[in-house]
Amino acid sequence: MHVLVVEDDTRLAEALARILEDNGYTTDTVHDGAAALEYGQSGTYDIIILDVMLPKADGFTVAQSLRRAHVSTPILLLTARDAISDKITGYDSGADDYMTKPFSPAELLAHLRALTRRQGDVVFETLAVGDLTLNLESMDLTCENESIRLSQKEFAIARILLGSPGAVLSKEQLISRAWGPASSASDNNVEAYISFLRKKMAHVGSKAKIETIRSVGYRLTEGD
Amino acid sequence: MHVLVVEDDTRLAEALARILEDNGYTTDTVHDGAAALEYGQSGTYDIIILDVMLPKADGFTVAQSLRRAHVSTPILLLTARDAISDKITGYDSGADDYMTKPFSPAELLAHLRALTRRQGDVVFETLAVGDLTLNLESMDLTCENESIRLSQKEFAIARILLGSPGAVLSKEQLISRAWGPASSASDNNVEAYISFLRKKMAHVGSKAKIETIRSVGYRLTEGD
DNA sequence: GGGACTTCCTGAAAACTGCCTGAACCAGCC
DNA sequence: GGCTGGTTCAGGCAGTTTTCAGGAAGTCCC
Numbered sequence: 001m002h003v004l005v006v007e008d009d010t011r012l013a014e015a016l017a018r019i020l021e022d023n024g025y026t027t028d029t030v031h032d033g034a035a036a037l038e039y040g041q042s043g044t045y046d047i048i049i050l051d052v053m054l055p056k057a058d059g060f061t062v063a064q065s066l067r068r069a070h071v072s073t074p075i076l077l078l079t080a081r082d083a084i085s086d087k088i089t090g091y092d093s094g095a096d097d098y099m100t101k102p103f104s105p106a107e108l109l110a111h112l113r114a115l116t117r118r119q120g121d122v123v124f125e126t127l128a129v130g131d132l133t134l135n136l137e138s139m140d141l142t143c144e145n146e147s148i149r150l151s152q153k154e155f156a157i158a159r160i161l162l163g164s165p166g167a168v169l170s171k172e173q174l175i176s177r178a179w180g181p182a183s184s185a186s187d188n189n190v191e192a193y194i195s196f197l198r199k200k201m202a203h204v205g206s207k208a209k210i211e212t213i214r215s216v217g218y219r220l221t222e223g224d
Numbered sequence: 225m226h227v228l229v230v231e232d233d234t235r236l237a238e239a240l241a242r243i244l245e246d247n248g249y250t251t252d253t254v255h256d257g258a259a260a261l262e263y264g265q266s267g268t269y270d271i272i273i274l275d276v277m278l279p280k281a282d283g284f285t286v287a288q289s290l291r292r293a294h295v296s297t298p299i300l301l302l303t304a305r306d307a308i309s310d311k312i313t314g315y316d317s318g319a320d321d322y323m324t325k326p327f328s329p330a331e332l333l334a335h336l337r338a339l340t341r342r343q344g345d346v347v348f349e350t351l352a353v354g355d356l357t358l359n360l361e362s363m364d365l366t367c368e369n370e371s372i373r374l375s376q377k378e379f380a381i382a383r384i385l386l387g388s389p390g391a392v393l394s395k396e397q398l399i400s401r402a403w404g405p406a407s408s409a410s411d412n413n414v415e416a417y418i419s420f421l422r423k424k425m426a427h428v429g430s431k432a433k434i435e436t437i438r439s440v441g442y443r444l445t446e447g448d
Numbered sequence: 449g450g451g452a453c454t455t456c457c458t459g460a461a462a463a464c465t466g467c468c469t470g471a472a473c474c475a476g477c478c
Numbered sequence: 479g480g481c482t483g484g485t486t487c488a489g490g491c492a493g494t495t496t497t498c499a500g501g502a503a504g505t506c507c508c
Contacts, residue, residue: 109296137392138437151494152439188456189496195458214455214504375483412467413485419469438466438493450508457502464495473486478479 003112004045005029006036006062007078008054016049019108033057040066045073047112052079076111127162130208130222132201134162146204153178154200157193161210161220170217194218227336228269229253230260230286231302232278240273243329249336257281264290267384267401269297271336276303300335351386354432354446356425358386370428377402378424381417385434385444394441418442 003020007013008031017027028045030036033056040048040062048066052059063075125136133142139155140147150158156178160169171190178193179185198210207223227244231237232255241251252269254260257280264272264286272290276283287299302323323335351358357366363379364371374382380402384393395414402417403409422434431447 138443139440149437153495185496188498191456192458192496194456199458212456377484410486412487415467416469416485419467423469436467451506452508453504453506455502455504457500459500460498462495462497464493466491466493468489468491470489471487474484476482476484478481 001025001046002044003027004036004039004048004073006031006033006040006049006054006059007051008032009051012051016108020112025112031055033059033062036062037065040071040073041069043071043073048073048075050075050077052077127159129162129165129220130206132162132204132206132208134158141200141204143201143204143206148200148204150197150200153193154196157190158197161197161218165220165222168213168217168219173217225249225270226268227251228260228263228272228297230255230257230264230273230278230283231275232256233275236275240332243332247333255279257283257286260286261289263404264297265293265295265400266404267295267297268404272297272299274299274301276301351383353386353389353444354430356386356428356430356432358382365424365428367425367428367430367432372424372428374421374424377417378420381414382421385421385442389444389446392437392441392443397441 003025005013005016005020005027007016007029010031013029013031017029020027028039030039031054033054035056036048036050036054037057039045050059050062054062057065059077059079063077066073066075127134127136131143134140134150134155135142136159139150139152141150141158142148157174160174160177171187174190175183175185175187179189194210194212201208201210209221209223211219211221213219225248227249229237229240229244229251231240231253234255237253237255241253244251252263254263255278257278259280260272260274260278261281263269274283274286278286281289283301283303287301290297290299300323302325323331351360355367358364358374358379359366360383363374363376365374365382366372381398384398384401395411398414399407399409399411403413418434418436425432425434433445433447435443435445437443
């Protein structure tokens with residue numbers, strides 16, 4: 001197992017190399033984004049550990065460039081910040097996993113083991129349509145860096161809509177999937193929640209729209 | 225030092241527990257693969273000693289499953305066979321060390337010391353999120369220069385939260401990891417401790433917040 | 449175009465549920 | 479006995495879900 005460590009903090013870089021080598025990995029270390037790209041493109045590494053804060057080119061950019069160059073080596077991003085927007089950026093940029101500093105060696109090794117094993121498993125459980133992202137774990141609805149919390153039922157409905165974007169869902173379908181097939185919820189319940197959702201979507205400034213298709217149902221669209 | 229012993233041979237299991245307890249370890253013993261998984265996932269052990277030949281699921285499988293579940297507790301595999309192929313399978317499955325039966329108590333203790341040392345060497349003795357720092361040795365919670373002592377359970381919960389900042393932890397998860405998988409603690413216990421922790425976090429003046437996600441769980445955030 | 453009808457939207461209030469937290473109660477320990 | 483830490487209880491609060499009703503918007507037909 002050959003690992004490329006990209007980390008500008010010399011102390012941390014050495015600590016990483018030490019942990020890895022103690023555990024049977026071989027390592028190369030570079031200290032800035034430009035070198036990371038150059039080495040990463042060689043395609044000889046099994047994993048790349050990439051710090052986000054780097055001189056010359058940040059981790060996100062490096063990850064993105066590598067993916068553009070069709071390098072599919074699993075990338076583990078390191079960052080001190082744990083903002084959700086960062087996570088999303090990290091994921092979008094093509095990184096496979098994500099770890100916030102500080103971390104224990106055990107944690108690092110666990111992540112590496114997971115990365116080499118699974119390859120391509122999803123790290124963040126989200127649903128996205130257009131500029132909208134629904135976090136399936138925390139039930140947050142996000143657009144750009146505005147986020148808002150959804151309630152249980154709002155989430156259930158949002159999840160169904162985001163789950164089949166563009167499709168027309170009837171109120172009956174929505175009721176049966178959000179309230180359960182044996183429920184006695186009325187059409188007006190759905191209407192109320194669609195209204196809530198539209199309000200929250202507007203609040204986070206999304207361009208996506210829930211269209212009404214009269215006497216048929218609703219449909220989620222990206223919004224041009 | 226808390227050790228999980230997984231061994232179906234009752235005599236050997238008792239012998240192991242005895243040796244360990246005589247040497248200052250505390251132990252839990254289970255007798256099959258399924259229980260091993262359940263207990264192991266609680267993440268409350270410092271070491272897992274795992275026999276290869278087990279009813280329900282063999283040691284390799286258990287080790288592998290634990291690693292997949294992101295449990296990074298060091299695992300010491302026990303086996304009667306000493307074929308090389310077994311050794312390889314052992315390490316592949318995520319085990320950290322490997323010992324063939326029969327062995328002397330001294331040998332066992334040496335392996336355990338090696339395993340804990342490897343970790344202890346480099347393990348960060350604090351967990352930090354935002355302006356909050358949790359000292360894993362003294363169980364103090366610190367922010368800036370305000371510090372406060374946490375009780376056992378408070379510490380257990382805090383450690384879990386600080387260990388995966390930003391992630392949503394359900395009450396069930398918290399119970400299983402802070403009280404143990406077989407516990408009968410109620411949701412209200414968790415609520416009570418969350419309440420204590422919030423009070424102590426406020427007391428040290430941290431900006432970090434424990435968010436409630438209604439009917440889902442809790443999440444620790446840095447607080448802008 | 450206008451009226452009659454249907455469907456949908458949405459603000460407000462009521463009903464409900466889960467959560468928080470102070471206080472009491474235990475148990476073990478100095 | 480006093481102390482600390484853990485657990486349980488219950489009232490009150492706040493967020494959620496449901497209900498209701500008036501009005502807006504769409505459809506149909508003359």
